[in-house]
Amino acid sequence: MKFIAFNGSPAGVNSATNRIIEAFLNGAKRGGAQVENYQLSEYKINQCQGCFACWFQSPGKCVMHDDMEKLLRAYQSADVVCFGSPVYSWNMTALLKNFVDRLVPLKSPLITQSEGNFDMIDSEKRVQKYVAISNCGFPGENNFAIIKAAFSCCNPSLEIYRNCGKLLKTKKESVQEVVAEYLNVVEQAGYEMATVGEVCETTQEQLSMPLMTIQEYVQFLGM
Numbered sequence: 001m002k003f004i005a006f007n008g009s010p011a012g013v014n015s016a017t018n019r020i021i022e023a024f025l026n027g028a029k030r031g032g033a034q035v036e037n038y039q040l041s042e043y044k045i046n047q048c049q050g051c052f053a054c055w056f057q058s059p060g061k062c063v064m065h066d067d068m069e070k071l072l073r074a075y076q077s078a079d080v081v082c083f084g085s086p087v088y089s090w091n092m093t094a095l096l097k098n099f100v101d102r103l104v105p106l107k108s109p110l111i112t113q114s115e116g117n118f119d120m121i122d123s124e125k126r127v128q129k130y131v132a133i134s135n136c137g138f139p140g141e142n143n144f145a146i147i148k149a150a151f152s153c154c155n156p157s158l159e160i161y162r163n164c165g166k167l168l169k170t171k172k173e174s175v176q177e178v179v180a181e182y183l184n185v186v187e188q189a190g191y192e193m194a195t196v197g198e199v200c201e202t203t204q205e206q207l208s209m210p211l212m213t214i215q216e217y218v219q220f221l222g223m
């Protein structure tokens with residue numbers, strides 16, 4: 001089983017998002033999965049031009065030749081795809097959105113409908129699971145509303161939304177302890193996904209554990 005993460009944080013390997021992704025992938029690896037982690041910021045990904053040549057002229061192939069060729073191959077080889085992004089202006093980053101737009105060659109011009117939702121049929125039938133990973137700077141859960149709505153389209157098997165995300169990169173030892181505790185839960189989630197294909201309710205609940213009170217967080221930020 002292969003877990004592949006695509007991190008849409010412009011801060012790449014040093015991002016808070018990547019700390020969560022790494023913990024999750026470490027758990028999956030412990031559970032026997034093969035793992036790969038792509039920092040989208042390190043790749044050249046042009047914007048989709050909307051020409052639909054990848055449907056009508058050269059099915060499955062984009063007319064642009066950039067790093068998306070490699071990333072598409074990776075994407076197709078995954079059993080579990082993890083989309084990672086910090087919240088930027090209440091949404092996923094432009095980097096992740098651009099990547100998702102460029103997945104269009106994997107679709108066909110045939111429409112499917114389920115419970116009133118319309119989508120395009122996959123050009124090659126794939127059985128994949130999806131995981132959404134995000135963190136935001138503010139304490140409010142409302143910051144994830146748009147990202148949640150966007151990811152609901154792929155019916156994710158697991159969603160990890162971490163508020164107070166600034167804490168993930170702290171150098172303050174007392175805070176590092178609680179962050180480590182949280183990342184252990186994320187690791188456990190990766191392990192369960194790899195071994196039983198889903199994350200149990202207890203682990204899911206622990207993923208929402210507060211890292212500190214809002215008052216403490218505001219003090220921590222020094223604002």
Ligand SMILES: Cc1cc2nc3c(=O)[nH]c(=O)nc-3n(C[C@H](O)[C@H](O)[C@H](O)COP(=O)(O)O)c2cc1C
Nearest residue numbers: 009015016017086087088089090136137138143165
């Ligand atoms: C351009 C920009 C927009 C942001 N917008 C939001 C926002 O709408 N809500 C929020 O809670 N945090 C927002 N943040 C804060 C980031 O989500 C936060 O710093 C996060 O920890 C960055 O994660 P990363 O290290 O994975 O990139 C924004 C940050 C930037 C740079």
